[in-house]
Amino acid sequence: MPAQILSGKEVADRILADVAKEVDSLARSGCRPFLAVVRVGDDPASVAYVRGKRKDAARVGILSEEHTFPEETGQEDVCALIDRLNREEGVHGILVQLPLPPHIDEEAIIERIAPEKDVDGFHPVNVGRMVLGQETFLPCTPHGILMMLRHAGVEVRGRHVVVVGRSNIVGKPLANLLLQKREGGNATVTVCHTATPDIGSFTRQADIVVVAAGRPGVLTADMVREGAVVIDVGINRVEDPSSPRGYRLIGDVAFEEVARKASLITPVPGGVGLVTRAMLLWNTVRAARLAQERRGG
Numbered sequence: 001m002p003a004q005i006l007s008g009k010e011v012a013d014r015i016l017a018d019v020a021k022e023v024d025s026l027a028r029s030g031c032r033p034f035l036a037v038v039r040v041g042d043d044p045a046s047v048a049y050v051r052g053k054r055k056d057a058a059r060v061g062i063l064s065e066e067h068t069f070p071e072e073t074g075q076e077d078v079c080a081l082i083d084r085l086n087r088e089e090g091v092h093g094i095l096v097q098l099p100l101p102p103h104i105d106e107e108a109i110i111e112r113i114a115p116e117k118d119v120d121g122f123h124p125v126n127v128g129r130m131v132l133g134q135e136t137f138l139p140c141t142p143h144g145i146l147m148m149l150r151h152a153g154v155e156v157r158g159r160h161v162v163v164v165g166r167s168n169i170v171g172k173p174l175a176n177l178l179l180q181k182r183e184g185g186n187a188t189v190t191v192c193h194t195a196t197p198d199i200g201s202f203t204r205q206a207d208i209v210v211v212a213a214g215r216p217g218v219l220t221a222d223m224v225r226e227g228a229v230v231i232d233v234g235i236n237r238v239e240d241p242s243s244p245r246g247y248r249l250i251g252d253v254a255f256e257e258v259a260r261k262a263s264l265i266t267p268v269p270g271g272v273g274l275v276t277r278a279m280l281l282w283n284t285v286r287a288a289r290l291a292q293e294r295r296g297g
């Protein structure tokens with residue numbers, strides 16, 4: 001039986017509707033959530049993602065501003081802007097679009113962001129809090145994946161989830177969230193990566209496979225069990241002269257063949273990416289609410 005499609009748009013729309021309600025209630029108490037986005041250089045994919053994030057923000061009534069630097073900008077200039085945004089009371093969330101150019105120290109930039117404005121959940125303080133199971137800003141993609149599974153009624157408790165990829169923004173935090181002893185967690189988790197000799201031998205044992213490897217065709221039909229749930233986090237641009245933009249987006253999963261075997265699968269585009277954007281705005285509203293509470297509002 002061909003797989004059902006788990007639509008990111010459906011999940012994102014629901015989350016954005018909740019976010020919009022929360023924005024309204026904050027606005028009535030005199031606080032308008034505000035997101036500052038920082039971008040260095042003009043990587044076309046980054047330009048496109050930031051445009052998407054700001055479009056969603058506008059749709060739910062969140063204000064946003066974009067700060068762009070030329071590719072050759074130095075570390076100090078980016079730090080100076082972050083320092084200023086940290087001090088600005090009206091700025092609730094700060095997102096520095098990654099990747100940064102190679103001459104900029106990404107870790108130092110992330111650590112510069114005030115943890116209470118780190119709506120990406122990338123600051124070491126927030127990562128530590130997440131691993132310990134404390135309240136914090138959860139990283140948007142992993143959190144979005146949990147929301148998609150919940151929306152689809154997929155219980156992860158006691159199931160075997162195999163994550164392919166160990167990045168700091170997806171694989172590592174997702175594996176952590178899945179194994180936490182609470183609602184949405186309690187899974188048995190295996191993480192495969194570039195040094196895993198036979199990834200298929202692990203993914204074939206999975207009830208749920210999440211692929212965040214950053215390379216097309218990493219997961220093929222022979223690597224999944226009949227009826228498995230497949231979450232595709234990859235977004236790869238491939239040349240396509242027949243498309244108006246000259247390229248199209250594909251995931252890391254060989255979609256057609258895997259969809260014939262899986263019970264449920266996320267598409268690309270229209271999948272995890274859209275929910276990632278919604279979770280960013282969710283975090284931004286939360287940052288605004290927490291800031292208001294700190295000021296005694």
Ligand SMILES: Nc1nc(=O)c2c([nH]1)NC[C@@H]1CN(c3ccc(C(=O)N[C@@H](CCC(=O)O)C(=O)O)cc3)C=[N+]21
Binds near residue numbers: 049
């Ligand atoms: N500081 C930081 N935070 C991030 O959250 C972050 C980042 N840097 N750098 C890059 C990755 C990637 N990412 C995506 C977000 C939305 C879509 C998305 O909206 N995708 C749409 C289509 C996008 C398009 O048409 O180009 C879709 O899949 O349907 C994709 C990818 C966030 N990231």
